[in-house]
Amino acid sequence: KQEVTQIPAALSVPEGENLVLNCSFTDSAIYNLQWFRQDPGKGLTSLLLIQSSQREQTSGRLNASLDKSSGRSTLYIAASQPGDSATYLCAVVANAGGTSYGKLTFGQGTILTVHP
Amino acid sequence: SAVISQKPSRDICQRGTSLTIQCQVDSQVTMMFWYRQQPGQSLTLIATANQGSEATYESGFVIDKFPISRPNLTFSTLTVSNMSPEDSSIYLCSGGVTGQGPYGYTFGSGTRLTVV
Numbered sequence: 001k002q003e004v005t006q007i008p009a010a011l012s013v014p015e016g017e018n019l020v021l022n023c024s025f026t027d028s029a030i031y032n033l034q035w036f037r038q039d040p041g042k043g044l045t046s047l048l049l050i051q052s053s054q055r056e057q058t059s060g061r062l063n064a065s066l067d068k069s070s071g072r073s074t075l076y077i078a079a080s081q082p083g084d085s086a087t088y089l090c091a092v093v094a095n096a097g098g099t100s101y102g103k104l105t106f107g108q109g110t111i112l113t114v115h116p
Numbered sequence: 117s118a119v120i121s122q123k124p125s126r127d128i129c130q131r132g133t134s135l136t137i138q139c140q141v142d143s144q145v146t147m148m149f150w151y152r153q154q155p156g157q158s159l160t161l162i163a164t165a166n167q168g169s170e171a172t173y174e175s176g177f178v179i180d181k182f183p184i185s186r187p188n189l190t191f192s193t194l195t196v197s198n199m200s201p202e203d204s205s206i207y208l209c210s211g212g213v214t215g216q217g218p219y220g221y222t223f224g225s226g227t228r229l230t231v232v
Contacts, residue, residue, distance in 0.1 A: 034221065036223075041206070041226075041228060042225060042226060043122070043208055043223045043224055043225035043226040044159075044208065044210075044223040044226075045223075046221070046222065046223075089158065089159070091159075091221075093221075103149065103161055103164065104149065104151075104159075104161070104210070104221060105161075106158045106159045106160075107158060108157075108158045109158055
C-alpha cells in the first residue's frame, strides 16, 4: 500500500526566504506526482505535475523535483511571500494497471506560514 | 485542464438526513474521484466513479452510506446518507483524463459539511 509522507508538518519563515518542502513515497511505481496548495476551508489548487519520466517542473517561483527511484520529491519556493501561506499537499498517482490506477494518495501536508 | 464546479459549497445538516453533492466538469473526464477531508487531516479517497459502471469504494466506505452517480462524462454526485456528526468534513471531487493515462487532476472547490 502506497504511503506518502511530508516533512516538515509545519514551517514558519520570514518573507523573502527560500524554502524546501519534502515528500517521500514508499512505492516507486507511480505514474506522476502532483503538488497542490490548499487555503483554509478551500479546495485544492494544482501547482505542479511531474510525470514519472521527468526530473523536475518549474512554474514561476516554484520548482518541483522528482527522484522516482528513491521515492522522493521536493518543492522549492523561492523568495517566499505572505501570500504563499497555505497547506501544501503532495500526491502520487498509481501506475497504469491494477486496481490502484489513477488514484491519488496524499501526504498529510505541510502548513506554511510566511510572515512579513 | 478541466474546471470543476462543485455545489453546495457548504451546508449545515440535521442528524439522520442526507445531502447530495454535485460536481459538474466543463469537459469530459474519464475518471472521477470523491474524497473526504476530516478536520485537520489530509484527503482520503472514498470511491472512484466511472461512467457506465458501479462506483468502486475504498476500504471503510460503503455504497449504502455514500451512494454515487455518474450518468455521463461531465457530471457526478455523491450522497452522504443518514448523517451523523462524524460525517462533518470537507468533501471534494476530482476528475482526470485517461487514455494516455491521467494527465493531472483538477479538484472542485469542496463542500464543507457540518452535521448537528
